[in-house]
Amino acid sequence: MSHAQKTPMTARRAASPLSGSVRVPGDKSISHRAVMLGGLAVGETRITGLLEGEDVLRTAAAMRALGATVTRHEDGAYTVSGRGIGGLAEPADVLDMGNSGTAARLLAGILAGHPLFAVMTGDASLRRRPMKRVIDPLSALGATFWAREGGRLPLAIKGAATPLPADYTVPVASAQVKSAVLLAGLSAPGISRVVEPTPTRDHTELMLRGFGATVEVAETKDGGREILLTGQPELTGRPVAVPADPSSAAFPAVAALIVPGSSVTLEGVGVNPLRAGLYTTLAEMGADIEILDERDEAGETVADLTVSSSPLMGVDVPASRAASMIDEFPILAVAAACASGTTRMRGLAELRVKESDRLAAIATGLAACGARVSIEGDDLLVHGTGEPPKGGATVETHMDHRIAMSFLVLGQVTAEPVRVDDGGFIDTSFPGFGALMRGLGASIEAA
Ligand code: S3P
Numbered sequence: 001m002s003h004a005q006k007t008p009m010t011a012r013r014a015a016s017p018l019s020g021s022v023r024v025p026g027d028k029s030i031s032h033r034a035v036m037l038g039g040l041a042v043g044e045t046r047i048t049g050l051l052e053g054e055d056v057l058r059t060a061a062a063m064r065a066l067g068a069t070v071t072r073h074e075d076g077a078y079t080v081s082g083r084g085i086g087g088l089a090e091p092a093d094v095l096d097m098g099n100s101g102t103a104a105r106l107l108a109g110i111l112a113g114h115p116l117f118a119v120m121t122g123d124a125s126l127r128r129r130p131m132k133r134v135i136d137p138l139s140a141l142g143a144t145f146w147a148r149e150g151g152r153l154p155l156a157i158k159g160a161a162t163p164l165p166a167d168y169t170v171p172v173a174s175a176q177v178k179s180a181v182l183l184a185g186l187s188a189p190g191i192s193r194v195v196e197p198t199p200t201r202d203h204t205e206l207m208l209r210g211f212g213a214t215v216e217v218a219e220t221k222d223g224g225r226e227i228l229l230t231g232q233p234e235l236t237g238r239p240v241a242v243p244a245d246p247s248s249a250a251f252p253a254v255a256a257l258i259v260p261g262s263s264v265t266l267e268g269v270g271v272n273p274l275r276a277g278l279y280t281t282l283a284e285m286g287a288d289i290e291i292l293d294e295r296d297e298a299g300e301t302v303a304d305l306t307v308s309s310s311p312l313m314g315v316d317v318p319a320s321r322a323a324s325m326i327d328e329f330p331i332l333a334v335a336a337a338c339a340s341g342t343t344r345m346r347g348l349a350e351l352r353v354k355e356s357d358r359l360a361a362i363a364t365g366l367a368a369c370g371a372r373v374s375i376e377g378d379d380l381l382v383h384g385t386g387e388p389p390k391g392g393a394t395v396e397t398h399m400d401h402r403i404a405m406s407f408l409v410l411g412q413v414t415a416e417p418v419r420v421d422d423g424g425f426i427d428t429s430f431p432g433f434g435a436l437m438r439g440l441g442a443s444i445e446a447a
Helices: 028-040 055-063 101-112 132-140 175-185 203-210 246-258 277-284 318-325 329-337 350-352 358-369 401-410 424-428 433-439
Strands: 007-010 019-022 044-048 069-072 080-082 115-120 144-148 152-158 168-169 191-197 215-219 227-228 265-270 289-299 300-308 342-344 372-376 379-385 391-395 414-422 443-446
Touching: 007 401, 019 433, 028 044, 028 069, 028 080, 028 101, 028 175, 028 203, 055 101, 055 424, 101 115, 101 132, 101 152, 101 175, 115 215, 115 289, 132 144, 152 277, 168 246, 168 265, 175 191, 175 203, 175 227, 203 215, 203 414, 246 277, 246 300, 246 329, 246 372, 246 401, 246 433, 277 289, 277 300, 277 329, 289 401, 318 329, 329 342, 329 358, 350 358, 358 372, 358 401, 391 401, 401 414, 401 424, 401 433, 433 443
Parallel strands: 019 265, 168 191, 391 414
Antiparallel strands: 007 414, 007 443, 044 080, 069 080, 115 152, 144 152, 191 227, 215 227, 265 300, 289 300, 342 379, 372 379
16 A cells, blocks of 8 residues: 555544443554464464554565465454475565564564575665664574665565574664564574563564474573574464554553543453553553453463543653553653653653654654653653643654554544644554544544
């Protein structure tokens, strides 16, 4: 799909409290991994609840181009028939990863362990994002890369038939980098060792185990994690039930918190502790969030969340929590703008290299809506007054789905409407966002 034309959207103050029980679409991180591991497994992987957002559809298209069979069935389930590790075929054309950093970086890891030539590109946002963070460790394992200045897409890769096992300490807190190295390690003989000083989402490790790989995880003495993966396993296709995405659930959750009188239930949300930082932070701010019926689904923990509107207070969010809520800072900043007192969010350097420079996009957008915001080093400070900001601005989203959704949520409580210049990218992670929010009572329209 092309985004040649922008799709402006407008949010107006909700006329009544939000209410209802909904299931947001499937987890984006888990969906990418299910399709990729399905393509590397022998046999069939049946995926229910797959996120049919553009990012994941790019991964599915890439895996098809590499020889896997990915089929959508009438009931919405997908099946993937894999080629086995090392069995992927050379793609006949350029792989276009669209807006998705996860698709591009994880696929680079898979390609690094296959002796084939491939070229990868993406949209204008993805072509600005740093790929050196995967090029460096994957080159050390034996893959060869050619990339634009600064390690940007498009890039070409010639993978290694037998990469070296990894022994790598991830220098930035990034699940994508960790996962890329582990995926390359699948093709290597012996044990790959990846150390992350800051723990990040562990969906790759959990799912690899589920598919039959041997993955051992130990805590390091300074609170990090050491992951040992035994190379050249035989992965076996298996069913994957994708939980509802906690990063998507964050938007209706914060809307319910800030629109007075609301109560919304979010069903089947993934509550993996390495993704749960937002919910911890909101609870510290005074949010009324009930976690109900916690259960295990295909190796991941899920629960139903009931969120009721609450007066919120500013808090100090430690840098050590940033990785567990890295995609949720835009919507947390919206909650903070409606809270009393200052919220300081520490250690946000990584936000500068997301789908947009999110630190700048949040600060500029909130200021345009009348909130008081400042950036100190890598910290974002939002100074709440206890009343919502006035709104009445058009916010630039810079091809970033989460910036668009965050400001459309803010518009539910501002006196004047909040407009976003382009809601088209919302479909990358949350198809049906507008309709789902309207079903709860929100006022969000194209225009
Ligand atoms: C993701 C990891 C995070 C996150 C992204 C999804 C993943 O990126 O922001 O949306 O699925 O591994 P980084 O690895 O860049 O932190």
